[in-house]
Amino acid sequence: MWQWSAVDTAKAIRSGKASAEEVVDAHIRRMREANPAINAVVVDLSEPAAKAAKAADKALAKGKPIGPLHGVPVTVKINVDVEGQANSNGVSAFKETIAPADSPVVANLKKAGAIIIGMTNTPEFSMRAFTDNPLHGLTRNPWDPAITCGGSSGGAGASMAAGIGCIAHGNDIGGSLRWPAFCNGIATIKPTQGRIPAFNPSAPAERPLMAQFMSSQGPLARSVADVALGLEVMAARDPRDPWWVPAPLDGPKPAGPLRVAVAKIPSDMDVDRDVLGLVRSAADHLAEAGYDVAEVEVPDLAGTWQLWADLIMTELHVLQEKQMREVAGADFKQTLDSFLSVANLLDGEGYMRAIAQRSRILRNWLLFLEDYPVVLTPLSVKPTPAVNADLGGAQRVKDLFWNDVRFMSSINVLGLPAAVVPVGLLEGKPIGVQLIASRYREDICLAAAAAIEHRAGTVVQKLWKRKAAG
Template sequence: MAKNDLWRLSATELTALTRAGDVRAEDAVQASIDRMKAVNPALNAVVEDLSSEALERARALDKARANGAQPGPLHGVPVTIKINVDQAGHATSNGVTALKDLIAPADAPVVENLHKAGAVVIGRTNTPEFSFRADTDNPLFGRTHNPWGRHISPGGSSGGAGAAVMAGIGALAHGNDIGGSLRFPAAANGAVTVKPGLGRVPAWNPSQTAERGLLAQLMSVQGLITRAAEDLHLSMPSLIAADPRDPFHVPIPWRGAALDGPIKVAFTKNTHGYDLHPEVETALDFARDALSDAGYQVEGVEPPCVFDAGRTGYRALMGEIYALMKQDVDAAGSQTVRDIFAVYFQEFPPFAGEDLLRMMAKRTHYARQWSLFLEEYPLVLSPFLPQPFFRPDRDTEGAEGVHEVLGCAVYSYAMNFLGLPAASLPARLAELPGGPQPINVQIAARRWREDLAVDACAAIEARAGRMCLPLWEKMQAASA
């Protein structure tokens, strides 16, 4: 493969070459930088270009390897970091103009773990203000566009990450997820991700001056967005390495024990009163059949209390946000984001006082029901969204817009409230009036068993193919 085509490789394919010494880290990084310079101006996915320091780091990795150093598992892999996580010497702006000069004094655990594994950060990716929209736009850096076309939102809040990795800017993209912010961009762009469970990936920002609210701590996780399921198996063991700055991190291996017999998968199309689009149903059927043919035992079974857990959890989170974050949004947010938050509080009436405490306590009830269910069905295949992904700025269109964007996404934030792993991957490329559009499905898993969800993603991907390939053809045709 020509040096300038190395950006096309998955992280797994690339490390087979870099670790063997067949490809220099500098060449791998340069190829991704060249791709970034070619496509990012039209996407605005990467909002801080770190090319110079990336090449310097890549050369240092090559020199160390030449001197006998053992290459790390992600040796020379180009990655991006979301701008709401600390990277030493760079601003953790979180898409907020007032924070544009908040320079991180040290790396967050996820950045440090990626560095230790040999990855090279080539840029920092865009997020909406306060990282609290399912779309990506802010007054500081502007709008991120979906590489499939401007008729589709890039998702959020890790919208820059999803657009970047699918366009070929880096083989891995860091993101995070408090209600769907890894899975929304994956669904929007046709990428693969797994939202880790609670305690799986160490998290902390050295720049923060106060601890986050308890529900934010319980629902928010760090993760990666990729173009291929195999890259999650490659990279997540490095991401989950322990860090003492997160006192609640759970240091257990990525791979759990093999399960006896065929793995049972609960399959549901229930969208809890929201209309199920025919293309989403077709994608679900495709995923079901792919898993069945791969040896999984797929059964039509309803998992417990999805709607109640999801709505209760998000209303509780909104109660915490109203009490602890609303003042910051009002003071530093744009009128657009203030208006969106006002509608959030209508769509998800915040619990307060004793009600908030009771609903936080009820989280254990929901989690116990799921724990018992997952004893029999270790995986749950479900919709992610009931409809194809929405258009940009749909959440600025009042109650109806927020209802379509977040109100219907109960399978998303229910998993955050429960603290369970949940993967998202494309199972279909739909031909819709605006153009081709990926359709993702969700696979939830037992606690601590992200690996089972990723295995299932790989089985579906083996039949569906990698969505980046038709995307790159489309992008090339558009630029010709």
């Protein structure tokens, strides 16, 4: 049962093929079997989950209304509020920060009938691309313990690849949904800013403005259909988020074949030819599915990435850095120093000019997306790096973010939706691609991702067969 998709699991429970209690028990047993080797789930909620499963079966037997995820096991990242649980965000000093109420995304999952079986690991302050912290330790990649599971939703990504839960919650301010999806061979969507409501009742202060505009909550799953189901559930309205937008999940159907811009690789990027070969395979899959595919240069990728770095690091430096350094571990401080070294810290005038420049850059991208409603890019131009590779110094961090994943973090400053889907394996490890669309057109991203998945297949089953054989 733990290998079933979220869509099939929900159908099985609704039809009586399986009970919620049976399904949740299967996932709890899988968690106990697989989690010790990877340390993806760091808060075990199996006891309340088992009780919730029994209640779910009773509600179904009584004919009560049920939601689209009734009885379906899920995981939640440890940086959002789950009532009665600590929102530690990977920081030892926050291990007693007990949430007084559910965050909107958790409330929406529960209203849909989902059952939370555990909370997944993240780096300190969810500010590294590698999931390790002094409170809960290192999370391993199920494919290979020597490579990273990504971050900051690394625990979420690893749990999905290992078969723990049907859908994982994560969030993304610089790639924290898409990078773990790439590293672990699963699918995800970073929604448009405002699509999924966000708020932590335990937070003592609001986040800086541009951090709010860059951050998105979202689902990770083993198939695109499950990602779409997770998005639908998570996107329900919550009045606590003033940026939430009541946009339809499905936009107007485009006339004729959609044009796809396969992003040209900037000449200054050092690339792995085999990775780019898989990106070309994804382009071929789209062409076979009827998309009109052409290689095109995207608008000012370098300037867009630098704007992301400058804005997020300026806000962090002014409003958060001092408090972070007071409680953070040595690894976080080293990585933070490296991040700051690649950004231009702005004064008040520079910060306002940068925000104004964001509007110009976003406008150019939106006009580009009118001509090419789908943009296919590498998520990374290199294979997944080693565990804690960001501790190799400032130059290594610059190489990773400026060179390897430049196409990833740039999208956050624009607030555009972007999906990641696996396209194949390279030396036995997964490689994914990124699909970008215009504002509130997650449906276009997911349709293109599904077309690739239909031809490339999902990859986690290969991992499970390998583990079973080994």
